[in-house]
Amino acid sequence: GAVVSQHPSWVICKSGTSVKIECRSLDFQATTMFWYRQFPKQSLMLMATSNEGSKATYEQGVEKDKFLINHASLTLSTLTVTSAHPEDSSFYICSVPHQGANEKLFFGSGTQLSVL
Amino acid sequence: SQQGEEDPQALSIQEGENATMNCSYKTSINNLQWYRQNSGRGLVHLILIRSNEREKHSGRLRVTLDTSKKSSSLLITASRAADTASYFCATVNRGSTLGRLYFGRGTQLTVWP
Numbered sequence: 001g002a003v004v005s006q007h008p009s010w011v012i013c014k015s016g017t018s019v020k021i022e023c024r025s026l027d028f029q030a031t032t033m034f035w036y037r038q039f040p041k042q043s044l045m046l047m048a049t050s051n052e053g054s055k056a057t058y059e060q061g062v063e064k065d066k067f068l069i070n071h072a073s074l075t076l077s078t079l080t081v082t083s084a085h086p087e088d089s090s091f092y093i094c095s096v097p098h099q100g101a102n103e104k105l106f107f108g109s110g111t112q113l114s115v116l
Numbered sequence: 117s118q119q120g121e122e123d124p125q126a127l128s129i130q131e132g133e134n135a136t137m138n139c140s141y142k143t144s145i146n147n148l149q150w151y152r153q154n155s156g157r158g159l160v161h162l163i164l165i166r167s168n169e170r171e172k173h174s175g176r177l178r179v180t181l182d183t184s185k186k187s188s189s190l191l192i193t194a195s196r197a198a199d200t201a202s203y204f205c206a207t208v209n210r211g212s213t214l215g216r217l218y219f220g221r222g223t224q225l226t227v228w229p
Contacts, residue, residue, distance in 0.1 A: 045219075097215030
């Protein structure tokens, strides 16, 4: 069964609205989660590292006020795309490290965001 | 944050043939991993090879790692139509944050029945 649950799977919204994406670790607690963004036929680009109990760490060039991350508990991280615009349309994927080891990641199924 | 580069970018083969994808990276690594992604879906971990390993097998998958050339290859033997997907290599760099991966651009594999 799925280890990481991400939803919604897809969302269509009007320009200017905010969209929240949830990522849940189902099988184990995760003090760290990662948020990636993927454009069509492109690679995954790390946006930020979500840290439980502290502020997220953002990659260079990623606007922290635009992409709000809240790691509310040891099993839940949320990414909110604020005041979304068409250029924010993309595939967003979260991932959870395997039981805290520097090994493989478990990925959510992704969220396709389309901003009209 | 992108680190690896895969080639070819696209590969099209017949069922039963072998598929080989290559990946190059730039810095020292702890391990290198290969992932598979079906269109519009999340990624599935396939295999991990550590920096002190040279070859690893898992079912029909064979991964090699050459740290002197900073390259890796993924071989899928006896391919099936269900293997059609994008394949990404990703590295865990030495000294990097726990669980932080750097992904290559990916190879789109199409296997024709």
